[in-house]
Each structure stands twice: as structure tokens, then as C-alpha cells.
Amino acid sequence: MTDTLNVPGGDVPGGDVPGGDVPAVDVPAVNVHGVSRIFAAGKGPGVTALDDVSLDVAPGEFVSLIGPSGCGKSTLLRLIADLDVPTSGSIEVFGKPARQARIDQDYGIAFQQAGLLPWRTVAGNIELPLELHGVGKAARRGRAAELIALVGLSDFAAHYPDQLSGGMQQRVAIARALAESPSLLLMDEPFGALDEMTRERMQNELVRICAETQAAVVFVTHSIPEAVFLSNRVVVLEPRPGRIRSIVGVGLGDMSGRGEDLREDEGFFRSLSEVRDLLHGDPDSSGTGLPTGVVPKTGARGVETR
Amino acid sequence: MTTQTEQSAPLNRGALGVPKPRVSRRRSAVVHPRLRGGLFGLAGLVLLALIWELYKTLGPADGVVLGGITVLPRTTDLAMPHLAVMAERLFDPVTGAASALPLWQAVLQGSLFTLGIAAVGWLVGVTVGLALALLMQRFRLAESAILPWIILSQTVPLIAIAPLVRRWGAQIQFGEFTWESWMSVALIASYLAFFPVSIGALRGLASPDANHVDLMHCYAVGWWKTLWRLRLPTSVGYLLPALRLAAVSAVVGSVVAEVSIGLRGGIGRLIVEYAGAAGNDPGKPWAPIFGSILVGLVAAGFVGLIGLFLRRFRRGEVA
Ligand SMILES: Nc1ncnc2c1ncn2[C@@H]1O[C@H](COP(=O)(O)OP(=O)(O)O)[C@@H](O)[C@H]1O
Ligand SMILES: [Mg+2]
Numbered sequence: 001m002t003d004t005l006n007v008p009g010g011d012v013p014g015g016d017v018p019g020g021d022v023p024a025v026d027v028p029a030v031n032v033h034g035v036s037r038i039f040a041a042g043k044g045p046g047v048t049a050l051d052d053v054s055l056d057v058a059p060g061e062f063v064s065l066i067g068p069s070g071c072g073k074s075t076l077l078r079l080i081a082d083l084d085v086p087t088s089g090s091i092e093v094f095g096k097p098a099r100q101a102r103i104d105q106d107y108g109i110a111f112q113q114a115g116l117l118p119w120r121t122v123a124g125n126i127e128l129p130l131e132l133h134g135v136g137k138a139a140r141r142g143r144a145a146e147l148i149a150l151v152g153l154s155d156f157a158a159h160y161p162d163q164l165s166g167g168m169q170q171r172v173a174i175a176r177a178l179a180e181s182p183s184l185l186l187m188d189e190p191f192g193a194l195d196e197m198t199r200e201r202m203q204n205e206l207v208r209i210c211a212e213t214q215a216a217v218v219f220v221t222h223s224i225p226e227a228v229f230l231s232n233r234v235v236v237l238e239p240r241p242g243r244i245r246s247i248v249g250v251g252l253g254d255m256s257g258r259g260e261d262l263r264e265d266e267g268f269f270r271s272l273s274e275v276r277d278l279l280h281g282d283p284d285s286s287g288t289g290l291p292t293g294v295v296p297k298t299g300a301r302g303v304e305t306r
Numbered sequence: 307m308t309t310q311t312e313q314s315a316p317l318n319r320g321a322l323g324v325p326k327p328r329v330s331r332r333r334s335a336v337v338h339p340r341l342r343g344g345l346f347g348l349a350g351l352v353l354l355a356l357i358w359e360l361y362k363t364l365g366p367a368d369g370v371v372l373g374g375i376t377v378l379p380r381t382t383d384l385a386m387p388h389l390a391v392m393a394e395r396l397f398d399p400v401t402g403a404a405s406a407l408p409l410w411q412a413v414l415q416g417s418l419f420t421l422g423i424a425a426v427g428w429l430v431g432v433t434v435g436l437a438l439a440l441l442m443q444r445f446r447l448a449e450s451a452i453l454p455w456i457i458l459s460q461t462v463p464l465i466a467i468a469p470l471v472r473r474w475g476a477q478i479q480f481g482e483f484t485w486e487s488w489m490s491v492a493l494i495a496s497y498l499a500f501f502p503v504s505i506g507a508l509r510g511l512a513s514p515d516a517n518h519v520d521l522m523h524c525y526a527v528g529w530w531k532t533l534w535r536l537r538l539p540t541s542v543g544y545l546l547p548a549l550r551l552a553a554v555s556a557v558v559g560s561v562v563a564e565v566s567i568g569l570r571g572g573i574g575r576l577i578v579e580y581a582g583a584a585g586n587d588p589g590k591p592w593a594p595i596f597g598s599i600l601v602g603l604v605a606a607g608f609v610g611l612i613g614l615f616l617r618r619f620r621r622g623e624v625a
Contacts, residue, residue: 083520103526115517118621119539132527132535160621 427495510541
């Protein structure tokens with residue numbers, strides 16, 4: 001499984017990548033089964049952040065979690081990462097309990113805040129996980145250089161985080177998440193703090209990186225276009241209690257074939273409106289703090305699709 | 307952190323290749339305030355000297371007395387000698403005896419003696435303080451068990467513990483080792499020094515972002531690695547002021563403990579000894595006072611030097 005996943009330095013991506021959306025392997029990258037998470041709240045009944053959620057993510061698949069804030073997206077991601085444990089239900093990552101998968105470093109993770117160590121350079125930050133896991137100096141150097149090239153920061157290897165823009169910091173965080181060639185990437189609104197233009201660039205880069213690494217991705221977002229553009233499947237969650245309302249297969253094809261022009265594709269807009277309708281479907285939740293990145297209801301769509 | 311304009315800066319490779327002028331500007335901005343700080347410090351000293359001399363010439367000889375209380379000191383040559391008198395006195399011999407050293411040399415010797423004791427006290431205090439902080443960080447229970455005692459320990463007056471330490475010390479003896487008076491002084495200095503370190507380090511060790519702690523958890527690394535790679539580096543910003551405070555406390559503690567224990571050879575002893583000479587030699591008592599200030603400055607400067615080496619770990623604070 002893992003041997004196909006090493007990241008090429010900057011070679012032309014995947015002409016020889018196996019076709020189809022998802023490589024057929026029997027063990028799912030993530031298997032969430034009947035998971036609930038209830039946060040105890042003083043004397044009250046507690047907050048049910050997740051209620052009986054089940055979800056499979058296939059190896060190499062890109063799955064987005066979307067929903068209004070407070071619907072349990074981060075909670076689900078943290079459970080998969082074993083940063084938190086479910087109240088009931090089970091989570092397996094590559095057929096192992098989540099805890100074992102964390103110990104085995106089966107996933108890489110990136111949060112909304114880049115979370116770089118300010119006293120380490122770009123290269124030093126990317127090397128951190130390798131260093132912690134006893135990779136030799138030379139190997140570390142080489143790997144970091146490779147990843148820095150992958151995220152396009154070659155001129156900035158010796159810079160410190162406070163000398164970088166927000167978007168650049170986020171790229172470093174992504175490179176760090178990729179450092180150990182994980183077969184699974186967990187990302188919690190990694191582009192949430194970026195402006196719209198930087199955000200689209202970063203999405204394009206992420207698509208390219210995913211095509212190159214062939215890693216499965218669980219991606220939390222509250223932007224509909226972002227979810228649709230990036231994903232093989234979009235999981236729409238609803239709040240109070242957090243449940244899966246529906247799963248939308250996007251079917252925009254293989255990662256390596258996705259480019260900027262996809263944003264004008266008819267299938268893109270069809271999926272966009274499908275996800276949007278699902279999110280707004282429940283009249284109760286239509287007023288809740290929905291995404292800042294939502295495309296205006298008529299405008300863009302009416303113009304672009306002709 | 308980063309501003310909005312930085313975030314929206316163009317991110318394509320071409321634009322990234324342009325070196326950013328920000329970096330060099332930041333460098334030079336680091337040097338300037340330090341230089342300015344030194345100048346301000348010097349200006350403060352000059353101002354103090356001016357006020358002293360000005361009050362001495364203009365103030366009433368009997369001082370300013372309001373309702374029977376002296377609010378400003380007398381300006382006689384005995385009470386407030388001219389700065390020049392203090393300075394000149396430094397170069398005269400300590401006493402009339404033929405073998406007497408120049409005063410400055412005697413004071414310098416005393417200063418070095420006290421500095422040595424304070425350094426030992428500081429080292430011991432820092433070690434104990436750090437160890438306590440680590441213990442409290444590692445075990446929640448330890449924190450609630452130890453922290454109140456740490457705070458309580460500082461309410462015991464120094465004068466009260468000095469004789470105790472001395473008496474206990476006198477009973478310690480095994481093999482070659484005998485407890486000496488200077489060790490009692492160092493121990494008391496460390497008693498004052500450990501406090502700021504333990505409190506500062508405890509806060510510093512708890513200061514990493516939840517985000518960073520989560521990351522370490524994801525990396526499945528243990529407490530020690532997290533300590534070394536995350537908690538210690540982030541606590542540098544808390545630790546340096548604590549170390550500086552500890553250094554100054556160790557110096558003050560040494561001087562006071564020398565007096566209360568009656569140890570000869572240090573600044574504390576000289577202060578007491580020369581104070582007796584004030585009646586006919588007003589410049590003399592000031593010499594050991596300057597000596598103790600010098601020791602304090604050297605101690606603080608040493609911590610500043612440590613800070614220089616750890617500069618990298620304070621980056622986050624600059625941004
Ligand atoms: N550590 C926690 N303690 C108590 N409640 C929590 C905690 N984490 C999350 N919650 C609650 O769980 C719900 C889901 O939170 P979260 O997963 O962060 O939502 P999202 O990421 O979708 O915005 C929210 O109602 C939140 O208040
Ligand atoms: Mg969230």
C-alpha cells in the first residue's frame with residue numbers, strides 16, 4: 001500500500017496513475033462505524049457533537065466534510081486522528097484502531113492555523129516529524145528539500161514563519177503533513193483563514209499534490225465550491241445532533257485531470273447546486289451561519305454555465 | 307501575526323522569487339532599540355547624578371522637615387558627600403595602615419567573592435526551581451501539593467532562616483566534606499533565587515498552543531520529547547525574565563546573608579564595616595554600595611548573554 005505513495009520530487013504527475021476515481025483495495029483508509037461523541041456539560045445532558053455517524057473513505061479518495069459550524073466536522077476529524085475518543089462506536093484507519101494508526105504515523109494532519117514552530121525555519125518545521133521519529137540528518141534534508149519544492153517555496157527554505165504570508169505558512173504546514181508520505185491526510189479547514197484568491201490557488205496546488213501523492217484525504221471545510229472542486233465525495237453534515245444528512249458523489253474525474261478550467265465545468269455547477277440544496281434543505285438550518293465562501297445563489301451559476 | 311495585505315500577496319512562483327525587504331528591515335530594527343535602551347540607561351544615570359548634586363547645593367543643610375518628619379535628607383558633606391568625593395575615595399587606601407590596599411581593590415575583591423557565592427546560589431536555585439516546575443508540569447497532583455508551599459516559602463523572612471541554616475550546616479560533616487559558612491550564604495541565596503524560576507518555568511511550560519500540543523500528540527511522541535522540542539523552547543520567553551530576577555535575588559540574598567551569618571570577605575561584610583567609618587570618612591561607605599550594584603549588573607548582564615544565545619526562541623514574540 002505505502003510503496004506507491006512516495007512523493008516524487010517535482011516530476012510530471014501521474015500519467016501512469018491507475019485510472020478511475022478510487023484504487024480498488026479492500027481495506028478502507030478510514031472506517032467510521034456508528035460513532036457518537038457526547039461532550040459532558042456540567043450537570044446538563046451534555047452536547048451531542050456526533051450522533052451515530054458511519055463513513056468509509058477508500059484509499060486515495062478525497063472526501064470533504066461540509067456543514068454549518070458546530071455540526072461536528074472538527075470533532076469527527078479529531079476522532080479519526082485519535083486526538084479524542086468516541087463516546088460509542090468504532091473508528092479504524094487502514095484496518096487498525098485509530099490509536100494504533102496514530103502511533104504508526106499512518107496519517108498526516110493540518111489544521112486551520114498553520115501551527116508552525118516560530119523558532120524553526122521553513123525547512124526545520126518540515127523536518128520536525130522526521131526528526132522526532134529518528135530519521136537521519138541527510139535523509140531529512142533531502143526529504144524537506146523535495147517537499148519545499150513540491151509546495152513551491154524553494155526560495156524560502158531558510159525563512160522563519162513570521163517572515164511568511166498566511167498562505168505560505170499554510171503551504172509549509174501541508175508540506176509538514178506530507179513529510180512522512182502518509183497514505184491519509186486529515187485537514188481541518190486548512191484554507192479557512194485565507195482570502196478568496198489565495199484560497200483558490202491553494203486548492204489548485206492541493207489537487208496537484210494529491211494527484212502526485214495518491215493519499216486519501218479527509219478535508220473539513222465550510223465552503224461549498226471548495227468541497228466540490230476538491231472532492232470525490234462530499235459528506236453533508238447537519239447540526240444538533242451532528243449527523244450525516246447525505247453524501248454527494250461529485251464525479252469530476254481523476255485528480256490528475258483537475259485543473260482551473262474545472263471550475264467552469266457543467267458537472268461542477270451541478271454538484272455545487274446539489275450540495276447547496278442539501279445544506280439549505282432543512283428550513284431550520286437555512287439561517288445558521290452558513291459558509292462565507294458560498295457562491296451567490298443565481299449570479300455566478302447563471303452566467304458561467306450558459 | 308500576518309496582516310491582511312501579506313495574506314493576499316501574490317503567491318505564484320514568480321512573485322515568490324522576489325526577495326522581501328521586510329527581513330532586513332526587521333534585523334536592523336532589533337539592533338536599534340537595544341542601543342537606544344543603553345543610551346536611555348546612561349541618560350538616567352546622568353540625571354540621577356545631576357539631581358544629587360543639584361539638591362546638595364540648593365537644598366537646606368538640615369534637610370526638608372515637614373511637621374517634625376524629615377522628608378528630604380540633610381545636605382551636609384557627611385550625609386551627602388559630593389560624587390567626586392566618593393570617586394576620589396576609591397583610590398585612597400582602605401585604612402591608614404602602610405600595607406592597606408586601595409579602597410577600590412578591596413571592594414572589587416569583596417565583589418568577586420560575593421559574585422561567586424551568588425553564582426553558586428543562582429545555579430542551585432535555578433536547578434531546583436526548574437526541577438520543581440517540571441515536576442508540577444508532569445504531575446497535576448504535584449502542582450496542587452507543591453505550589454502553595456513554594457509561595458509560602460517566600461513569606462519567611464531571611465533573617466529568620468539565616469541562623470537556622472547556619473546551625474544545621476554546622477552539623478553536616480561526612481568524610482572530607484565539611485559544611486562551610488559560605489555554603490550557608492549560597493544556600494540562602496538559592497532560597498531566594500528558586501522562587502521566580504519555579505513560577506516562571508511553570509507558566510512557560512504550560513504556554514504552548516493547544517494546536518502544537520495536539521501536533522505532538524499526533525506525532526505520538528512522549529513527554530520528554532514534547533518537553534525538549536516544544537515546552538522548553540516556548541517557555542524561553544517566560545524563563546529569561548525569571549532567570550534575571552533570580553540573579554538579582556541571589557545577589558541581594560548573598561549580601562544580606564553574609565551580614566546575618568557574619569561571613570567575612572564579601573560585600574555584605576564591607577557594607578557593615580565601612581558604615582562605621584561614615585562619621586569621619588563620608589566617601590567610604592559608598593564604595594561597597596557601588597560594589598554591590600556592580601555585582602548585580604554583572605549578574606543581570608550574564609542572563610542577558612544567555613538571552614542572546616536563546617534569541618531564536620523568542621521569534622514569536624517579535625512578530
Ligand atoms: N472539547 C469540547 N468540549 C465541549 N464541547 C465541544 C468540544 N468540542 C466541540 N464541542 C461541541 O461540539 C459541537 C461540534 O463542534 P465542532 O466539531 O468543533 O464543530 P465544527 O467543526 O463543525 O464547527 C459544538 O456544539 C461544540 O460546541
Ligand atoms: Mg471546526
